[in-house]
Amino acid sequence: MKVPISWLKDYVDIDISIEELAERLTLAGLEVTGVEYFGIPQGEPPEGINLPPSDHLVWDRDKIVLGAIREVKAHPNADRLVLAMVDYGGDALEQCVTGAPNLFAYKDQGPIDPPLLSPFAHEGAEVYDGHASDGSRMILKERALRGIPNRSMVCSEKELGLSDEHEGILLLPWDEFGHFPPGTPFQDVLGDAVLDIDMLPNIARAYNIVGVAREVAALTGQRLRLPPLDVVAEGAPIAGEVSLDIREPELNPRFTLALIRDIELKPSPGWMQRRLRLAGMRPINNIVDATNYVMLELGQPLHAFDFDTLKERAGGQPPVIITRLPEPGEHLITLDGEDHALDEYNILVADTAGSLSIGGIMGGLESEVNDPSVDMLDAMGVELDEDAERLLHGKASARRPATRNVLLEAAAWNFINIRRTMQSQKMSSEAGLRFSRGVHPAMALRGLLRCIELMRQTSGGVVAAGHIDEYPLPAPEVQVDLPVSEVDRLLGFHIPQDEIVRILRALEFDVVEEGDHVRVTVPDHRLDIGTGITGQADLVEEIARIYGYDRIPDTVIGDTLPRQRANTALEREEMVRDALARTGLREIVAYRLTTPEREAMLTPPGQPSSWPQSGYVTLANPISADKTVMRHTLLAGMLDIAAANARHTDRQLLFEIGSVYWQTGQALPEEPVHLGILMTGPREVPQWQDGRRARARMDFFDLKGVIEALLRELRVAGAVTFAPVEHSSFHPGRTAELRIDGRAVGVFGEVHPLVRDAFGLGLDLERPVVAAEFDLGALVADLTVLRDIEPVPTQPAVYQDIALVVDESVPAADVLAAILAAGGDLLEDARLFDVYRGDPIPAGKKSLAYALTYRAPDRTLEDKEVAKVHARIVKAASRRLGATLRA
């Protein structure tokens, strides 16, 4: 929300700098996100605060002043230039050559009285270049214009940085500015600053100039002034001209109407236009501007109807304004041209002939104020796009003459219903924005009176005596009993009762002190204070933020330390992360949103998927086509990330730990945490010593080595087995399932070449991608926490190799198991060091060579003991696996 300081000053005196004001408002919860300066310099920021430097044009106090044009003479050599004779407060008039078209009417008309007031810039002043579109500036220098020397200038709004207006010079009305003597620094005339305040949803009461002024008053100890609500109403009474029928008081608790007759529809006065522009709204005409002005000033949105249209719709009878819910199937075309199919809770303002507007949000096309002189209407602060503009423009040409009589509406609406309607109808307006945040019904009448009087002052119309005010559901008066001790209890330090009372009264709460309690009545401009203990907390916030959060001391928690609980799941997750990072893997964190199509690519076309079949958590409102469901797997995301990195990085060792989401029978899905690993590229990092020779690439056994190292580091307690399995995402012969105590933990292996290719990692069989997807919970379910550390051996070992020839079909794990079983206590270790096929080993057989370590804990082994065990091993392998000793 844009808050011009000059407007704010109507309602509160400001005795601190703009910069300090911005800081105090920010700390109190009205965050000032920017200050826009017009002509005046940026001030020194308060102690300890920095401000973004502003590069706006500062109007030099000596060189840019108020000028009074006393006469306009013809230029002897040019028709399109004139000579303005300007009183700038000096001894003589200054002759200014200008092409401003808005001075042509005065050419050679003799002295002008009262004079035309305009900004006047002396030689050497810095102004914006009126002819440049890039915001460049220039210094005024003396030069001749068509033979007449010139060294000064009367300025346009653009030249001063007030707006882009450069059609003519800025002329200020005499009745408003005539009291400034010529030569007054122009900073003092139109210099201003506009605060941009980010309004939080609960702060509707301050979403207007008076509301901000109230905050400023409370924060700085100044007194708040309120806008006058007196109306000069000299016309025939409104009574009998129009009647009201509120059918849904819950949704429309109050509705007020006033009538003004015989208005002249025209541009609103300069001061009102300027303020609207500073506040970010475009002036339209005096009637629409008055409604917007009061909305900005008091926070009460208003709506102006063409009264004659309403009468015509009522067949010449006094119109009946009805607020009601829509008929089944009812539509309304709003003034932005949108055709709305109405929901059953969209409250309408209607008459006997049909609907007129969606209550509190946007007017219908039919009953707006008719203004053939402008292209656009934007009553209720609706931004119109070009299509809507054409629509209205086309319509305007077919319209009746300009509106003469205006019926003004100020109503109260249920804020939740307004928000719901704006969402379901996908519409937005300044009025709807305010109503959806809660405008107190008491504001309706204030807004009505303020607005109708402004309309009278700016239109020459006559206000009908009285107003119509139906208030079937009065807002309850909210009272809160606040023990002063409650402030101490929540804040943790003492604010004196006097200060509490001062703060609350400054915010217009009515406060009665009863001992160490204060009985507080909430003022009727705000809806954000609750009752009971909620109300107490609400009041404590009001007290704390006005008192100043910067004044609150720091303490250490003195309360009882709660029972401390370990988070075993997280600790174990972190163990896995550390173990894998130590192994040389890099952690990634992927998007948890994907598409079913992306995950379906994990299975080659035409094959049944091996992944668990369950539903997806599907977004009802996805923001992009590639993120529509919550993922089932980590693998798909990892393949995507590996493919993206493969463009620049050959060797990748990645892992991810994160949830996957399986929609089962319940409303809420299961969210198991998974561990994914992906490895591809050369086993060794390239070294300069090795030149350009090709390096072996990582395969199944690199991945298995990482998994084995992980299992070792975690000290998984159960019996670990690796079983060959088939899985649709993996190479049929190069896939294993990790089992702990027979329970599946997950699958790993070489990613199926077709799958890898589908994700953009290519079909090259020499460049495998290996990956794993584990259920992390199952992996770390049972870890050996207390370790039984073996003593360091003191006896020498005996080393012997053994090479066993077995059938191809015999798994290495079985050979090892046979060796270890037969080796007994004396066999300390058996490490596979070679797998050999080929001559002289017969086809269909393979030779597995193991390095065996024999040791007795208490003595030096003798050769014959070792020979005995060795023979036992050979015999057992032969018996169990048909193995023979390789010659």
Add this chain to the structure above:
Amino acid sequence: MLEQLESTYTQALAELETITHSDALHDWERRYLGKKGAVTLALRATGQLPKDERAAFGKRANEIKNALADAFTGREEMIRQHELAQSLEEGEIDVTLPGRRVPTGGLHPATQTLRRIYAIWAEMGFQVYRSRDVEDDDTNFTLLNIPPHHPARDMWDTFHTTTPGVILRTHTSPGQIRAMHDYGENGTAPIRVILPGMCYRYEQLSARSEIQFNQVEGLAVGRHIHMTDLKGTIAEFARRMFGAEKRVRFRGSYFPFTEPSIEVDVECMICGGDGCPVCKYTGWVEIAGAGMVHPVVLQNGGYDPTEWSGFAFGMGPERMAMNVNGIKDIRYFWQNDLRFLEQF
């Protein structure tokens, strides 16, 4: 015979003088003193001499053998010294050549930041409590004092799922409700937890906004928890996270589930408060939203708000990492470009 031995001796000594390499030296040793060396053979032949010559010849042969052995040792030492000196002189390498690269792994920057946050809060007695990503609307909003259709819901752009009433959590605050139910022992036990987790918002992706981000919520509930404690505790966190000299300020704000509500700013990590683009020239960077737990939320967690109070806060690890490390684009985090990740 003796003459021959003497001439061999003379020749051997002469040869030894010319030897400069250990290879040649050992060849010399083999030829004269080895098993089949000339001196050894001569000694062995002593027995074939007439008896009267034997003693003299044997004595002389032994003298020669010992003399040659001594000469050999001396020569050997000389050559060893020489070769060492030579290797020290010639074995120079280019120490500026790169070392063999050792591949290293590492953790994602979000994990690293989360861990720092966990560690600091753990020291202050806050333990990690985690809850689900896919939440019900009640826990994410209604129980946090945000009724259906309430305008406060506009503060969170929400991903809805096709299951009515089920959404992706927009913040970790629903964990407050779950933690109070799990740890609160029906509103009789104090709580101090942090609640980390992935959150989701319906937002257009840009350098400054993500649809998915981590949040760490904090919650302290007790019979004597005050706003001054919140301020002291958060300030302590900020000093440990960002540096002992960092100042912290509280700013009024609004969250439906806290009352009073504040935002916490810390002095900019990049410019130290002098003003820079990261802090938009204010010198302050927002690190958390916080406040005293709203009485309705305490009630919904099973506590009597007239006797119990609490504070809560929420912070964004990725944004902190951005502020600390000068990262300009939040999308880097989940893009997982290794050229980004490997910088951490």
